[in-house]
Amino acid sequence: MTDSPRTDVSAPHRSARAAAAAAFGLQGFLLAAILTQLPRYQDRFGFDDTVIVVAVVTVSLVAGAGSVVAEHLARRFSSKSALRLGLATIAVAGGALGFSPDTGTFLACLFVYGAGLGMVDAAANMQAVSIQHAYGRFILSSFHAVWSVGAIAGALFVAATSALDVGVAAAQLTAALVVAAGLALCGPRLLVRSDSIRTAPSTTGALPVTVPIRALLALGSAMALFYAIDFSVGNWSALYVRNVLFADAGTAALALAAYQCAASAARLSGDRWVARYGEISVVRAGSAIGVTGMTVVVLAQSPAVAIAGFLVVGLGVPVVAPLCFSAAGRLAPAGQVDDVVARINLFNYAGTLVGGAIVGGVAAATSLRIGFVVPLLFAVALLLLAPAFAPHRNRDRQSERAPERD
Numbered sequence: 001m002t003d004s005p006r007t008d009v010s011a012p013h014r015s016a017r018a019a020a021a022a023a024f025g026l027q028g029f030l031l032a033a034i035l036t037q038l039p040r041y042q043d044r045f046g047f048d049d050t051v052i053v054v055a056v057v058t059v060s061l062v063a064g065a066g067s068v069v070a071e072h073l074a075r076r077f078s079s080k081s082a083l084r085l086g087l088a089t090i091a092v093a094g095g096a097l098g099f100s101p102d103t104g105t106f107l108a109c110l111f112v113y114g115a116g117l118g119m120v121d122a123a124a125n126m127q128a129v130s131i132q133h134a135y136g137r138f139i140l141s142s143f144h145a146v147w148s149v150g151a152i153a154g155a156l157f158v159a160a161t162s163a164l165d166v167g168v169a170a171a172q173l174t175a176a177l178v179v180a181a182g183l184a185l186c187g188p189r190l191l192v193r194s195d196s197i198r199t200a201p202s203t204t205g206a207l208p209v210t211v212p213i214r215a216l217l218a219l220g221s222a223m224a225l226f227y228a229i230d231f232s233v234g235n236w237s238a239l240y241v242r243n244v245l246f247a248d249a250g251t252a253a254l255a256l257a258a259y260q261c262a263a264s265a266a267r268l269s270g271d272r273w274v275a276r277y278g279e280i281s282v283v284r285a286g287s288a289i290g291v292t293g294m295t296v297v298v299l300a301q302s303p304a305v306a307i308a309g310f311l312v313v314g315l316g317v318p319v320v321a322p323l324c325f326s327a328a329g330r331l332a333p334a335g336q337v338d339d340v341v342a343r344i345n346l347f348n349y350a351g352t353l354v355g356g357a358i359v360g361g362v363a364a365a366t367s368l369r370i371g372f373v374v375p376l377l378f379a380v381a382l383l384l385l386a387p388a389f390a391p392h393r394n395r396d397r398q399s400e401r402a403p404e405r406d
Contacts, residue, residue: 012191013134019189020127023083024143025150026182027120030094032154033175034113035234037097040168045103055107056235059114060352066118067349071342073119074126079338080190083123087183089116095176098169118349122342127191128322129329129341138279140322141270148264148318155257215331216340218388219324220347222283225382226320227351229290229313229375232359233259237310240297240368247303255310262314270319279323279389287386289316290379298372317379321348327389 038052066086073082093113100106128143154175161171237255241247266286273282293312300306325341332340355375363371 009135013131015189016127016191017131017135017139019186020083020124020131020191021143021146022182022186023087023120023124023127023190024147025153026087026179026186027090027117027124028147028150029154029157030090030175030179031117032151033158033172034094034097034110036155036158037168037172040162041097041100041106044168045106047103051103055110057353057356059110059117060349060356062111062114063118063121064346064349066115067122067342067345068118069115070119070122070126071339074123074338074342078192079123079126079130080187080192082119083127083190084183084187086116086119086123087179087187089113090120091176091179091183094179095173098167098172118345121348122345125325125345126338126341129325129337130191132326133329133337137271138274138326139271140326141267141274141319144318144322145264145267145270148260148267152257152260152264155260212331215388216328216344218385219328219331220344220350222320222382222385222388223324223344223347224351224354225378225385226317226324227348228355228358229294229317229378229382231352231355232372232375233310233313235356236359236363236368236371237306240372241303241306244368245300245303245306251303251307255307258307258311259314262311263318266315266318267322270322273319274323279327280386282319283323283386283389284383286316286319287379287383289313291376291383292316294372294376294379298369298376313379317382320382323389 042048042052070079070082070086073079073085090113093109093116097106097109097113100109124143128140132139157175158171161174234256237259238252241255242252270282273285277285290313293309293314293316296309296312297306300309324344324347328340328344329337359371359374362374
């Protein structure tokens with residue numbers, strides 16, 4: 001960011017930063033707790049891998065609709081309201097998943113969860129961008145780092161409950177109660193109005209969002225490319241290590257664990273790197289690291305080398321998502337940050353669909369090794385899009401800043 005760092009950040013904004021970070025962590029925790037239980041649901045209901053892939057892709061579509069709902073709620077009320085409703089939705093739907101008596105009910109609960117997921121995605125990033133504006137320096141990466149930590153905690157939670165032979169229903173209910181408790185604690189401390197620079201009164205009508213379309217599409221493309229890479233690693237890394245490199249299931253699971261641990265480290269340090277070198281340099285470096293890691297994955301001849309490659313990928317590309325939201329927030333006209341953040345968030349799900357469809361299709365037609373060439377090319381494309389991360393600010397933003405309603 002080019003704003004001068006502020007030293008007068010208010011106590012409500014500091015409290016809101018902790019609350020919004022908790023929301024990111026809760027979302028990551030429950031998502032991992034659900035995804036890592038999918039094999040057990042598969043055993044319970046007897047559906048094949050195709051059903052899982054279709055379900056996950058459909059959830060991405062529903063989540064896109066949830067992101068649009070969050071935009072309207074934020075415009076009518078505030079992103080605080082949208083985020084609280086989204087967290088409540090994923091808690092209820094996530095808890096209900098474990099009690100599903102059949103495949104149809106399971107998929108219905110999963111789709112409701114997807115709608116809530118999209119609301120949380122959009123509204124949490126609205127809050128984060130607003131809080132970053134109040135701080136006057138780049139802090140978005142730290143929010144996404146908490147998401148990664150939450151995801152690791154969710155995966156470890158499922159591993160622990162499985163080792164203790166805890167039933168799926170009890171485990172999912174416990175995970176949902178964790179989210180509900182977190183919502184009760186952090187919900188009241190969120191910002192009342194996410195857009196900290198809003199000057200016009202709230203309105204229920206749709207407002208034209210005057211953002212340069214080329215800049216928005218460039219940032220959206222970068223967002224989609226990152227999530228396509230992220231989805232590819234999340235869904236195919238274990239299968240690649242197990243089926244192509246002939247590792248056992250336990251070793252194969254280390255591929256995703258290595259990626260997520262590295263992603264946490266990258267995002268925790270991302271704020272510092274951006275402050276020192278700027279967004280464009282960080283995106284270029286992260287993308288280059290991603291290209292290196294994916295090259296190692298594609299050429300790997302042993303499980304250990306492939307796992308190391310996934311770890312390297314995690315050290316690079318995960319910084320892209322928070323930088324996309326940050327750049328979009330700076331690009332937005334005064335009073336329309338929530339709207340632009342919600343719209344850039346839609347590219348998240350476009351990337352998920354691309355990652356699932358193209359990588360899965362290439363892998364089915366050839367092999368997973370060839371399939372992972374696709375995210376390698378996506379990382380190269382990210383490198384080329386690095387200049388998009390320095391959009392021009394609204395010239396009048398500084399003069400239009402107004403105190404936040406907390």
